[in-house]
Amino acid sequence: MHRPTGETVLMYGFTDPQRTRELQYVMVQMGIRVKTIHDDQLGQTVGFLAGVKDMEENPNPEQYPPLNEEVIVMHNFSINKRIDLMLTNIQKRGLEGIPLKCVLTSTNKKWTFYDLAKELEKEHAMLMSGQLPETQKG
Numbered sequence: 001m002h003r004p005t006g007e008t009v010l011m012y013g014f015t016d017p018q019r020t021r022e023l024q025y026v027m028v029q030m031g032i033r034v035k036t037i038h039d040d041q042l043g044q045t046v047g048f049l050a051g052v053k054d055m056e057e058n059p060n061p062e063q064y065p066p067l068n069e070e071v072i073v074m075h076n077f078s079i080n081k082r083i084d085l086m087l088t089n090i091q092k093r094g095l096e097g098i099p100l101k102c103v104l105t106s107t108n109k110k111w112t113f114y115d116l117a118k119e120l121e122k123e124h125a126m127l128m129s130g131q132l133p134e135t136q137k138g
């Protein structure tokens with residue numbers, strides 16, 4: 001196992017235990033911290049869930065219905081090559097891709113995990129239909 005890098009991946013919606021173990025193995029071997037997000041955490045901000053300083057827990061988060069998609073959010077990756085390497089390592093293990101993924105930003109860190117996942121669903125559907133999502137302002 002490699003030394004921790006400070007990088008974190010939030011994982012949500014992975015229901016196949018074998019797939020989950022394989023994905024976590026890839027990340028841990030790269031020194032990436034993995035945090036599983038549960039349905040009761042969907043109302044928390046993504047920044048709080050990722051451990052961003054100054055992002056406080058919502059003591060009374062809104063409860064949202066479970067999502068039917070796998071989602072990963074990557075935080076604190078210093079260079080894009082690390083993200084590319086992680087995705088390549090996932091592919092090398094023969095694991096199916098994860099369509100709903102993003103990097104934590106100064107804008108989306110303030111969103112609830114649920115809202116971020118819904119936005120990723122919308123953007124993915126647009127990309128699959130050949131449309132380009134509008135640039136987010138924030």
